[in-house]
Amino acid sequence: xxxxxxxxxxxxxxxxxxxTINCTYTATGxxxxxxxxxxxGEGLQLLLKATKADDKGSNKGFEATYRKETTSFHLExxxxxxxxxxxxxxxxxxxxxxxxIFGKGTRLHILP
Amino acid sequence: xxxxxxxxxxxILKIGQSMTLQCTQDMNHNYMYWYRQDPGMGLxxxxxxxxAGITDKGExxxxxxxxxxxxxxxxxxxxxxxxxxxxxxxxASSWAASYxxxxxxxxxxxxxxx
Numbered sequence: 099x100x101x102x103x104x105x106x107x108x109x110x111x112x113x114x115x116x117x118t119i120n121c122t123y124t125a126t127g128x129x130x131x132x133x134x135x136x137x138x139g140e141g142l143q144l145l146l147k148a149t150k151a152d153d154k155g156s157n158k159g160f161e162a163t164y165r166k167e168t169t170s171f172h173l174e175x176x177x178x179x180x181x182x183x184x185x186x187x188x189x190x191x192x193x194x195x196x197x198x199i200f201g202k203g204t205r206l207h208i209l210p
Numbered sequence: 211x212x213x214x215x216x217x218x219x220x221x222i223l224k225i226g227q228s229m230t231l232q233c234t235q236d237m238n239h240n241y242m243y244w245y246r247q248d249p250g251m252g253l254x255x256x257x258x259x260x261x262a263g264i265t266d267k268g269e270x271x272x273x274x275x276x277x278x279x280x281x282x283x284x285x286x287x288x289x290x291x292x293x294x295x296x297x298x299x300x301x302a303s304s305w306a307a308s309y310x311x312x313x314x315x316x317x318x319x320x321x322x323x324x
Binding site for chain 2: 134140142144147187197202203
């Protein structure tokens with residue numbers, strides 16, 4: 099079935115380090131892809147999205163490129179801050195279906 | 211703008227008790243969802259609704275019931291609480307089918323069943 103696989107956490111980095119969180123997907127069609135972020139004590143919120151191959155989503159210094167050939171949507175940021183500490187969820191939705199499929203989440207800790 | 215509001219924030223239940231988790235949104239969204247989040251397991255969809263009077267099962271509906279009598283409210287009912295229902299519950303809403311509009315989440319209800 100359709101699924102999303104993210105790298106296991108927690109990921110611990112120092113402030114100003116480069117971040118990559120890997121995400122790959124399996125889907126029978128051409129999904130839209132999303133990254134959601136969950137800050138401590140809060141619900142998830144949309145960080146960025148891409149709806150077709152080679153699209154790049156970006157927000158708050160984060161970027162992710164929809165790679166159809168490798169079925170991937172890796173999240174990157176050039177210089178992380180302590181305030182980026184959160185849980186990050188990769189997700190997909192198939193255009194024919196209303197229901198979004200989430201990965202298991204990757205917890206990110208940024209040390210000052 | 212309150213967005214999606216969930217109550218209560220925390221609750222402890224004994225096995226066999228019942229309770230209702232409340233969810234209300236003030237964005238006039240048609241679509242509403244209930245998820246549970248277990249540690250290391252991501253989010254699982256329990257029930258969803260595409261409009262008032264319409265509900266449907268998600269991945270893990272057993273042990274839960276929902277109703278959608280108004281656009282704003284989407285309560286989740288647990289009839290006979292079991293330890294397996296210990297989790298964090300999130301309500302979410304969206305304007306349209308979620309490929310076309312982002313989900314807006316509440317801050318969650320942490321439920322413990324002992």
